[in-house]
Structure formats: C-alpha cells, structure tokens
Amino acid sequence: MSLRLLILGANGQIGWHLQRTLAPLGELTALTRDQLDLADLDKVSRVVRELQPDILVNAAAYTAVDKAESEPELALTINATAPARMAQELRDTGLLVQYSTDYVFDGNKPLDSAYEECDVTGALNVYGQTKLEGERLIMESKCPYIILRTSWVYDTRGKNFLRTVLRLAREREELRMVADQYGAPTWARSIAEATAIILARSLEHSSRTARWRTGLFHLTAAGRTSWAEFAEAIIKEYEECCAWAADTGELGAPLTVKRMVSITSEQYPTPARRPHNSVLSNALVQHTFGVMIPDWRSQLQLAMQDAIR
Numbered sequence: 001m002s003l004r005l006l007i008l009g010a011n012g013q014i015g016w017h018l019q020r021t022l023a024p025l026g027e028l029t030a031l032t033r034d035q036l037d038l039a040d041l042d043k044v045s046r047v048v049r050e051l052q053p054d055i056l057v058n059a060a061a062y063t064a065v066d067k068a069e070s071e072p073e074l075a076l077t078i079n080a081t082a083p084a085r086m087a088q089e090l091r092d093t094g095l096l097v098q099y100s101t102d103y104v105f106d107g108n109k110p111l112d113s114a115y116e117e118c119d120v121t122g123a124l125n126v127y128g129q130t131k132l133e134g135e136r137l138i139m140e141s142k143c144p145y146i147i148l149r150t151s152w153v154y155d156t157r158g159k160n161f162l163r164t165v166l167r168l169a170r171e172r173e174e175l176r177m178v179a180d181q182y183g184a185p186t187w188a189r190s191i192a193e194a195t196a197i198i199l200a201r202s203l204e205h206s207s208r209t210a211r212w213r214t215g216l217f218h219l220t221a222a223g224r225t226s227w228a229e230f231a232e233a234i235i236k237e238y239e240e241c242c243a244w245a246a247d248t249g250e251l252g253a254p255l256t257v258k259r260m261v262s263i264t265s266e267q268y269p270t271p272a273r274r275p276h277n278s279v280l281s282n283a284l285v286q287h288t289f290g291v292m293i294p295d296w297r298s299q300l301q302l303a304m305q306d307a308i309r
Contacts, residue, residue: 002027003203006053008036009060013155014099017192018059025199029053033060038082039074048089055199056086057097061131065103068126069271079130080137087141095144095202095212097195100135102151102183102220103128107275111182114224114281117149117216125272135216144212146198148191148219148285151278152230155188156307162300165231166238169257177228179262183278184220185230187299189306194219198289217288218280221296228262233300235260241304 003026009015010030019030029051036047038060048056062068062078083098090096105115106122123129138145154162168175198217205213225233235257265274286292293299 003055004051004053005029006048006051006056007031008038008056008058009033010035012059012061013153013158013160013188014191014195015059016155016157017189018057018195021189021192021196022057022199025196025203026054036060038078041077041082041085044082044085045089048086052093053090054094055097056090056094057195057199058083058086059099061099063127065125065127065274066271068130072126072130075126075130076133079127080134083134084137084141087138087143087145091141091143095146095214096138097146097148097199098134098138099191100147100149101128101131102149102278102280103275104132104135104149105275105278107181107277109277111277113277114279115218115277116281117218117284124275127272139216144214146202146212146214147216148195148198149217149280150186150191151220151280152183152185153188153191154185154303156303158188161185161227161230162234162303165234166255169235169238169255170253171256173256174259174261175231175257176261176263176268177226177231178265178268179226179228180264181274181276181278182224182226184222184224184280185296185300186219186221186293187303189303190221190293190299191219194285194291194293197291198285201289213288215284215288217285218282219285219291219293220280220282221293221299222282223295223297224279225296226262228260230296232260233297237300237304241301 007030068075
C-alpha cells in the first residue's frame with residue numbers, strides 16, 4: 001500500500017517546494033489555503049479524518065509577525081489550535097510534521113552562542129507565543145510528531161525579506177536596515193529538501209522498529225548574520241548572479257540603490273518585538289538524521305542562480 005502524504009499550505013514558501021521534494025515518498029495530496037483555511041477548525045478535523053494521511057506536513061501558518069499583535073486570537077487558532085486538531089486526528093494513525101520558529105526565544109543568549117532545543121523559551125511577540133503554544137499542544141497530544149524550528153525563511157517567490165529588499169532597492173537610493181538582530185537566513189527549498197531526508201530516515205526507522213523517530217529539532221542554514229548584512233548580500237548576489245541575465249522577469253529589473261545604512265532596533269520600531277539573537281544550533285538534527293543545511297551565503301547564491309534558470 002502506497003504511503004499517503006498530505007501537505008497543508010501548498011502555495012506557501014515551504015509548501016510549494018515540499019510538493020516536489022516529497023513526491024517520491026508516496027501518494028501526495030497538497031492543499032492550499034483556499035482549499036483548507038486553518039481558521040476553520042471543524043473543516044481541519046474533517047479533512048484530516050477523510051484523507052487519513054500517514055504523514056501530514058503542515059506548512060501553513062499565520063506568519064505576519066507585526067499583524068499578529070492586533071490579531072492574537074486568529075494567530076492562536078492557526079498556529080496552535082489547528083495543529084492540535086491535526087494531532088488529535090492523527091494520534092493513532094500517522095505522523096505530524098510541524099514547522100516552528102526561532103521567535104520562540106527571547107534573544108538574550110550571548111551573541112557568540114546558539115539556542116539549543118533544550119534552552120528555556122520566552123517569546124517576545126504574539127507570533128512566537130502562538131507557535132510555542134502549538135509546539136506544546138502537539139507534544140501533549142500523544143501523536144507522533146516532528147517539530148522543525150527554522151528561521152528567517154525566504155524564497156525567490158512569495159512575500160519575504162529577499163523580495164522586499166530587491167523591491168526597495170529598485171525604488172530608493174538609500175536603504176536603512178536593522179543591524180543588531182542576528183539569525184540564520186534559510187532558503188525555503190533547503191528546508192523542503194531537508195524535510196524529505198528527515199522523513200525518509202524516519203520511515204527507515206519505522207520499518208525497523210514499528211515506531212516513528214520523533215521529536216523537536218532546529219533546522220536552519222549554518223552561520224549567522226544581521227538583517228543589514230543579509231540585505232547587503234542580497235544586493236551583491238543579485239548584481240553578480242542575476243542582473244546580467246536578459247530574461248529573468250521581475251528579478252531582472254535594474255537596481256537604483258546606492259547606499260546601505262545600518263540602524264538599531266530602536267531606530268526602526270515595529271508593533272512586534274524581535275529577539276536580538278535568534279541563531280539556532282543544528283547539532284541535534286545533524287546527529288539524529290544526518291541533515292545539514294550549508295552556510296546561508298552559499299544558499300543565497302543557489303537561490304539567486306535558481307531564479308534565473
């Protein structure tokens with residue numbers, strides 16, 4: 001009997017790539033937000049019950065960090081209550097894969113260190129708090145689970161920091177970017193590829209032991225950087241890898257930016273507070289599954305090159 005996989009959030013950054021990376025594992029169903037809105041909890045339960053997936057990969061989430069401050073109930077429903085419903089339906093039948101965030105931490109760890117899975121959490125904003133609550137509910141559900149905390153997710157499609165930087169770099173001569181928040185920019189395709197490896201190895205473990213290999217893991221690109229440095233790297237990589245291409249669509253438009261100015265978090269106030277250090281240690285996922293995403297700079301280069309193929 002073929003393995004049944006269900007992807008939620010199929011048009012999102014990670015979900016779009018998951019449709020390609022997970023296809024070899026079995027019979028794949030991928031639902032978009034229009035097909036299943038996680039705010040409709042009864043429909044979430046009904047769809048999971050009807051499709052009966054062996055593996056459900058939930059790539060859908062409320063990710064508007066600042067907007068979540070004014071919509072805490074909706075963010076909680078989508079990021080916590082809906083995944084809990086999935087876990088309830090899968091408790092005796094399948095595995096739930098849930099993506100979480102570096103924003104579950106308060107960022108007070110020294111800048112030369114990275115957060116491990118066992119470190120105390122302390123989310124500063126509603127988004128991080130709701131994702132953390134989702135983790136808790138899944139862990140308490142007795143459903144087999146793999147929770148993957150990632151960070152600063154970007155892609156060459158969709159709405160994200162990379163595309164925002166390139167848009168602003170076409171509109172302005174000067175960009176002001178926050179330089180005192182540190183993390184690891186992680187390409188959505190790399191997350192999807194790593195997820196496929198993790199699931200394949202968890203399936204191998206299940207075939208030997210009749211149990212899923214489960215747990216909470218950090219999964220980000222290697223290295224660390226600030227938003228300002230990431231923006232500089234995006235512009236540099238764009239100019240070196242993309243600008244010369246004659247037919248690159250939106251990514252091929254010329255840039256007008258001439259200056260990059262580093263600023264502090266205090267100089268760029270936002271509704272949601274962000275941690276100053278949200279770098280995650282990937283040691284556990286490497287030890288458990290043999291998965292390692294390379295340095296963020298090499299991933300950015302690959303993403304840009306991929307965009308013009």
